[in-house]
Structures are given as structure tokens and as C-alpha cells.
Amino acid sequence: MSPCTLIVGAGLYGAACARELHDAGHRVHVIEQRPQPGGNCATRYVAEADCHEHLHGAHIFHTDSDRIWTWVNRFARFNGYVNRVKVRHGDALYSFPINLFTLYQVFGAKTPDEARAALARERQPIAEPANLEEHCLATVGPTLYRLFIEGYTRKQWGRHPSELPAEIIKRIPVRLDFNDNYFNDRWQGIPIGGYAAMFDRLLAGIRVDFGVDFLRDRDHWLARYDRVIYTGPIDAFFDHVHGRLEYRSLRFERELLPIADFQGNAVVNYTDAAVPYTRIVEHRHFDLPSPARNERASHTLITREYPAAGGAGAEPYYPVATAANQARFERYRALADELAPQVHFGGRLAEYRYYDMHQVIGAALAHVQRRLHGGCHRIDALTPSA
Structure with missing residues (x-):
């Protein structure tokens, strides 16, 4: 009988690795500290609002990769939801990301040429921006920076943009047409039945135990398994011996309202620094409710997202x-490399990087392919497989 691989974490990275290894004939045991799979993209059905609640913030799947889109469609049918975010600043509402309609709302620009001229007048001549604020001023100018970036960034990161590196926002999308699709990828949507249904299919036939704290009995688990895939915080695995890695966290305030529709859109960002939350999510819109269904609705569920400091006890x-x-x-990472090949560190917490969902899947598939067909086991910042 083949040896069994322990996978710590039933989020997207752990579940994708488990599925691929299981399908290749390997025995797999998944343990998860939370009471359900899915990591931060977990959902649950809320009968009172007849919608699926995103428990840890809105998650819209999107990808430009044929391979990843084909793979994920083995486990879910997607509803075709397109993310069209709105921004509220003060009493005004704007189309977002910045597009020609936004530039009409702000500058009165009605054509792409008028928009280019308005942006040229706004941009400040900063050849080598030293921080995020200067990068924004050089890219879009002070008006758009103050409306869309300054307050939101200050809330999100707990620091003024002048104190942050320019790399935090590598590119500020400005579209000179009326395309208000938040993503540029060819495919996007949300699984019909929510992510919970998708993870049920991902983990079908695989042993999964919930409510298990791996770090509490780390040495016990490492002694039992020859191979471990660890998806938790890398600094916690090593008892924070080099200090804590810094994260920003979130606090969620959910409210069930006795109305059919609160804001008319799934996501509204609040970019004014005076408003303590960064956005309000209305979950029913992710499920693409029909007009008839809206007429029957008696309640809607919203979530306000408040940025928070990371640290001990806070969700990273x-x-x-x-x-x-x-x-x-x-x-x-040097300590992690010393544990290879027994322990592989993968996913956003183990690699200390921000991943979109399609990138998580790409990285997981790449790891399993190396595992099955030979290759380096070293933890590294992978370019997710396309």
C-alpha cells in the first residue's frame, strides 16, 4: 500500500493537491482547523435571504487559463457573474474600475481623446516615484487619487500611501472605454450552489477531519507521515522563531435586512477615509437573482468589511x-527548505504572498506534477501554471 500524505488545510491549495494526489492513486488525509472546507472562499446558504453567504469576504473566480478553467469546471458549474464594482465617496457614486464613464463623471470627458487630455492635465511629473502616493499622482493625478485610492488604501493597510512602497499597486487600470468589468480575464463567475458545493466535489472520497489544530500536535503529526503538505502560516509552523510576519486582517459585520435589495449591486467600495469600512457586500447579487425572485424576496444579507491590524489572534x-x-x-523559507522533501509549504500563508484563486490552483497543480514526475521540492515563489 502506498504511503499516505497528510495535507494540513482544506482551503483551495490543500484541496487541489488532495484531489490530484487521490486521482493519481495516492492515499491522502486532510486535516482542517475550521469546521468546514474552503479556506477564505468558504460559503454557506442563508435561507432567510435565499442566497449563499461569502464567509470571509467576496470571492469571484476568474482566470485567463484554458487549463485551469477546464480543471475547475470538473467540480463546479459557474453562473457567469461579472464583477462590476461601484465606488461611493461622500454622497457620490462612481463606476469602477476607472473607465470612460468614471472619467465622464469626474471630468466631464465624453470621448477617449477627451479622457486622455484630462489625464494628461492631471498627472504630476514625478520621474521616479518614491512611494505609493507619488506613484498614483504620476499615474492618474491628484483628483482620482483622492477619490479612489488615498482613503481606501489608508484604511486597508493602516498607513498613509506616502508610507507604503509603490509596488503595492503595481498598475492602476484606467480604461478609455465603457468597460466596467473589474477583471480582464476571459472567464469568471461564482459556483452555482456556492463554494461549499464545489469543495464537496473536490474532496469527495478523501478523508477529511475538521476541528484539528495541527500546530498543537505538530511533532506528533510529523512523526506519523512521511509526506506533509502544509498550507498554514509559515512563521507559526516554526513557533515565530524569527518574529511574526506582518499581515492585515479583516473584521466582518453581517446584517440581515427586511428588504429585498439594499444597494443594487454585489460590491460597493467606500473610499472615503471617514467611513470605517472599505466595502459593503450584498450577497444575493452574487447568485444572479431574477426579477421574479427579487419580487418574492423579503430579506437581504449584507456584510460590511472593516480592515484590522494583524497579529496574535487575528485572522491573517x-x-x-x-x-x-x-x-x-x-x-x-530557509528553515522550510531544511524539511524538504518531507514537508512542502504551499499556498498564500505558507508562501507569504497574495494569491488569486486561479493562481492557487496553478501553484497546487504545479507542485503535484513535480511530486509525481520528479523535480525540486524547495519552497519557492512559483509562477502559477497556466
């Missing part, structure tokens, strides 16, 4: 990409 969401944090991560 966004790695803070500073030079000091990256240097600390490199020290943890």
Missing part, C-alpha cells in the same frame, strides 16, 4: 509587502 488576510517582512520570510 493580506501580507504586508515591506522589505523587512520579505527578509523575515526568507529566513523562514
Whole structure:
């Protein structure tokens, strides 16, 4: 009988590895600290609002990869939802990401040429931006920066943009047409039945135990298994011996309202620094309710997202990409390399990087292919497989 691989974490990285190894004839045991699979893209059905609630923030699957789209469609049918975010600043609402209609709302520009001219007048001549604020001023100018970026970024990261590196926003999308699709990828949507149904199919036939804290009995688990895939925080695995990696966290405030529709859209970002939350999500719109279904609805579910400091006891969401944090991560990565090939560190927490869902899948598939067909086991910042 083949040896069994322990997978720590039933999020997308762990579940994808488990599925691929299981299908290749390997025995797999998944343990998960939470009471359900799915990691931060977990959902649950809320009967009162007749919708699927995104428990840890909105997650819209999107990809431009034929391979990943084909793979994920083995486990879910997607509803074709397109993310068209709106922004509220003060009493005004804007189309977002910045597109020609946004530029009409802000500058009165009615054509692409008028929009180019308005942006040229706004941009500040900063040849080598030293921080995020200067990068934004050089790219879109002060008006759009103050409306869409300054307050939101200050809330999200707990620091003023002048204190953050320009790399946090590598590219500010500005479209000179009326395309308000948040993503550029060919395919996007949300699984029909929510992510819970998708993970049920991903993990079908695989042993999964919930409510298990791997780190509490780490040495016990490592002694029992020759191969371990660990998807939790890399610094926690090593008892924070080099200090804690810095994260930003989130706090969610859910509210069930006795109305059919609260904001008319799935996602509205609040970019004014005076508003303590960064966005309100209305979950029913992710399920693409029909007009008839809206007429029957008696309640709707909304969630306000409040950025919060990371640290002990806080759920880690966004790695803070500073030079000091990256240097600390490199020290943890060196410790992780010493445990290869027994322990593989994969996923956003183990690799201390922000991943979109399609990138998580790409990285997981790449790891399993190396595992099955030979190759390097070293933890590294992979370019997710396309």
C-alpha cells in the first residue's frame, strides 16, 4: 500500500493537491482547523435571504487559463457573474474600475481623446516615484487619487500611501472605454450552489477531519507521515522563531435586512477615509437573482468589511509587502527548505504572498506534477501554471 500524505488545510491549495494526489492513486488525509472546507472562499446558504453567504469576504473566480478553467469546471458549474464594482465617496457614486464613464463623471470627458487630455492635465511629473502616493499622482493625478485610492488604501493597510512602497499597486487600470468589468480575464463567475458545493466535489472520497489544530500536535503529526503538505502560516509552523510576519486582517459585520435589495449591486467600495469600512457586500447579487425572485424576496444579507491590524489572534488576510517582512520570510523559507522533501509549504500563508484563486490552483497543480514526475521540492515563489 502506498504511503499516505497528510495535507494540513482544506482551503483551495490543500484541496487541489488532495484531489490530484487521490486521482493519481495516492492515499491522502486532510486535516482542517475550521469546521468546514474552503479556506477564505468558504460559503454557506442563508435561507432567510435565499442566497449563499461569502464567509470571509467576496470571492469571484476568474482566470485567463484554458487549463485551469477546464480543471475547475470538473467540480463546479459557474453562473457567469461579472464583477462590476461601484465606488461611493461622500454622497457620490462612481463606476469602477476607472473607465470612460468614471472619467465622464469626474471630468466631464465624453470621448477617449477627451479622457486622455484630462489625464494628461492631471498627472504630476514625478520621474521616479518614491512611494505609493507619488506613484498614483504620476499615474492618474491628484483628483482620482483622492477619490479612489488615498482613503481606501489608508484604511486597508493602516498607513498613509506616502508610507507604503509603490509596488503595492503595481498598475492602476484606467480604461478609455465603457468597460466596467473589474477583471480582464476571459472567464469568471461564482459556483452555482456556492463554494461549499464545489469543495464537496473536490474532496469527495478523501478523508477529511475538521476541528484539528495541527500546530498543537505538530511533532506528533510529523512523526506519523512521511509526506506533509502544509498550507498554514509559515512563521507559526516554526513557533515565530524569527518574529511574526506582518499581515492585515479583516473584521466582518453581517446584517440581515427586511428588504429585498439594499444597494443594487454585489460590491460597493467606500473610499472615503471617514467611513470605517472599505466595502459593503450584498450577497444575493452574487447568485444572479431574477426579477421574479427579487419580487418574492423579503430579506437581504449584507456584510460590511472593516480592515484590522494583524497579529496574535487575528485572522491573517493580506501580507504586508515591506522589505523587512520579505527578509523575515526568507529566513523562514530557509528553515522550510531544511524539511524538504518531507514537508512542502504551499499556498498564500505558507508562501507569504497574495494569491488569486486561479493562481492557487496553478501553484497546487504545479507542485503535484513535480511530486509525481520528479523535480525540486524547495519552497519557492512559483509562477502559477497556466
